[in-house]
Amino acid sequence: MNKTLLVMVIVMLLVAASGIFYQQQSENRQKTELVSLVDQAAQLIEEGGETAFPELRSSSWVHNDSYVFVWRLDGIRVVYPPDPSGEGKNMTDLVDSQGKPIGKLFIQTAENGSGWVNYMWPKPGEKTPSLKITYIKRAQYQNRTYLVGSGVYI
DSSP states (O other): OHHHHHHHHHHHHHHHHHHHHHHHHHHHHHHHHHHHHHHHHHHHHHHHGGGGHHHHHSGGGEETTEEOEEEETTSBEEEOTTOGGGTTOBOTTOOOTTOOOHHHHHHHHHHTSEEEEEEEEEOTTOSSEEEEEEEEEEEEETTEEEEEEEEEEO
């Protein structure tokens, strides 16, 4: 009986470990895809400035719950595919469900070049916040500096 119990415990531990490994692999793949997407969008902006905005609003830049957004470094949102009527709004004081100042963190991250911001945000159509990670990168065109970002729910 003890051997059977021991085998069951070992099998359960192996199943749990493989699930954690799979989740980590999936998260790493999502992060790699986000970085690539944001890098491509930043390159478009660096090549053409605001002429890239209509392209970034198109559906080719929207993937599941992820999309590319663009702000000026003063916090003004200039590309927001889920709701273009939200463009032109100052997002500096944006906070997550726990009061984390994500608007300021996005701007600081872009000022530093690039990086990740983690926060709690409800998935579309839900009220309960989930962990979301967003990759932010600075893009410059002539005398304008932008932050380009995209996030994914974990």
